[in-house]
Amino acid sequence: MHTKPLRAIGLMSGTSLDGVDAAWIETDGERIAHFGPTVMLRYEDDLSADLRRLLDLAPTLSPDDPFPKQVEERLTRDHAIAVSMVGRSADVIGFHGQTILHAPEAHRTWQIGDAALLAHIARIPVAYDFRSADVAAGGQGAPFAPLFHAALAHDLPKPLLVVNIGGVANITWLGPNGEIVACDTGPGNGPLDDLAQKHLGQPYDKDGALAASGRVDESRLATLLAHPYFAKPAPKSLDRLTFSGLIALAIEGLNPPDAAATLAAFSATAIARAPVPAPPLRVLVGGGGRHNKHLMRLLAQLLPVPVQPVEAAGWDGDALEAQCFAYLAVRSLRGLPLSLPSTTGVPAPMPGGRLQRVIL
Numbered sequence: 001m002h003t004k005p006l007r008a009i010g011l012m013s014g015t016s017l018d019g020v021d022a023a024w025i026e027t028d029g030e031r032i033a034h035f036g037p038t039v040m041l042r043y044e045d046d047l048s049a050d051l052r053r054l055l056d057l058a059p060t061l062s063p064d065d066p067f068p069k070q071v072e073e074r075l076t077r078d079h080a081i082a083v084s085m086v087g088r089s090a091d092v093i094g095f096h097g098q099t100i101l102h103a104p105e106a107h108r109t110w111q112i113g114d115a116a117l118l119a120h121i122a123r124i125p126v127a128y129d130f131r132s133a134d135v136a137a138g139g140q141g142a143p144f145a146p147l148f149h150a151a152l153a154h155d156l157p158k159p160l161l162v163v164n165i166g167g168v169a170n171i172t173w174l175g176p177n178g179e180i181v182a183c184d185t186g187p188g189n190g191p192l193d194d195l196a197q198k199h200l201g202q203p204y205d206k207d208g209a210l211a212a213s214g215r216v217d218e219s220r221l222a223t224l225l226a227h228p229y230f231a232k233p234a235p236k237s238l239d240r241l242t243f244s245g246l247i248a249l250a251i252e253g254l255n256p257p258d259a260a261a262t263l264a265a266f267s268a269t270a271i272a273r274a275p276v277p278a279p280p281l282r283v284l285v286g287g288g289g290r291h292n293k294h295l296m297r298l299l300a301q302l303l304p305v306p307v308q309p310v311e312a313a314g315w316d317g318d319a320l321e322a323q324c325f326a327y328l329a330v331r332s333l334r335g336l337p338l339s340l341p342s343t344t345g346v347p348a349p350m351p352g353g354r355l356q357r358v359i360l
């Protein structure tokens with residue numbers, strides 16, 4: 001390492017709206033020197049429900065609506081609790097916030113989270129607003145994990161495909177000559193979570209049991225996969241709700257097991273068909289979707305190479321995104337790019353993030 005490594009705590013509140021992940025790492029913004037503790041703080045049901053309402057309302061909210069501010073404060077206080085649960089000091093916090101709207105074609109991406117409040121409570125400077133500079137410059141503003149995946153996979157054989165299955169699924173393809181290609185592939189667990197909530201009263205389809213008990217409706221699956229998003233080349237990105245209207249129509253009238261089976265096949269097929277330059281040697285899967293045994297089985301059937309949870313490479317699949325925003329916080333402080341033309345379509349490697357100092 002050329003520059004002194006910094007200690008960073010990353011915070012990620014993902015599209016599943018279930019809680020905030022926090023992770024401590026030490027890094028110079030290029031290599032990762034040490035991994036530290038990780039925690040997940042689950043939101044109270046009413047905060048999850050309000051985040052969901054905010055997501056639905058976001059496209060039509062007026063700028064002076066008090067609702068986002070009110071939810072933002074509760075969200076930020078939970079993030080501050082997660083920081084204290086990590087139990088280690090840090091030089092900087094990487095605060096992603098909660099995406100409530102993502103419309104890169106309109107140069108808009110909206111993450112709520114009050115960096116000033118978090119810096120005040122935690123007494124640590126906060127790097128935040130990671131995606132705005134990228135979308136302002138014409139990039140997709142997502143995914144942002146690829147440079148972190150590249151750092152983690154520095155010594156692994158290439159080509160390698162890293163898949164994250166959260167509410168939305170995204171991939172990073174790492175080539176043998178340092179190439180990094182990325183995109184959101186389509187839905188991950190999001191539509192399955194919505195179905196499980198509706199029909200099982202549970203936040204997700206545990207181990208994919210409901211989906212495994214149903215039959216895929218092939219014609220409805222074909223309708224879903226005919227969406228023009230899947231024919232587009234990388235880079236490209238999605239809002240959590242991009243496919244919700246289409247999905248509602250596609251599963252109408254199906255019994256819950258068949259609907260779940262069809263949605264699981266939709267997510268897995270979209271991942272397997274991701275536009276990558278060449279087949280990888282193996283596929284490493286992170287994010288909560290790797291706990292879904294049915295999804296993992298489908299991926300193994302659809303892909304001609306080994307499909308393994310990221311733990312096979314010694315990584316922590318539940319903490320990767322939080323670790324990523326710790327890494328990006330240090331890159332932001334150092335003025336290093338957070339995204340590349342090949343990961344978000346931004347015209348040139350793009351630094352980003354803003355810094356909220358602690359007011360003494």
Ligand SMILES: Nc1ncnc2c1ncn2[C@@H]1O[C@H](COP(=O)(O)OP(=O)(O)OP(=O)(O)O)[C@@H](O)[C@H]1O
Nearest residue numbers: 014015016166167168189204206207287288291292
């Ligand atoms: N045992 C399990 N069986 C099936 N699904 C599971 C299991 N454990 C976790 N999941 C899925 O993982 C999801 C949480 O994943 P994760 O925390 O990676 O999402 P996220 O970080 O919110 O999303 P994103 O990556 O889109 O930001 C849950 O909503 C659920 O769908």
Ligand SMILES: CC(=O)N[C@H]1[C@@H]2OC[C@@H](O2)[C@@H](O)[C@@H]1O[C@H](C)C(=O)O
Nearest residue numbers: 015099102142143144145168170321
């Ligand atoms: C706009 C936004 O918040 N996108 C998220 C979301 O969740 C998964 C996928 O869609 C990915 O594009 C991104 O998060 C990860 C951390 C990323 O930027 O790599």
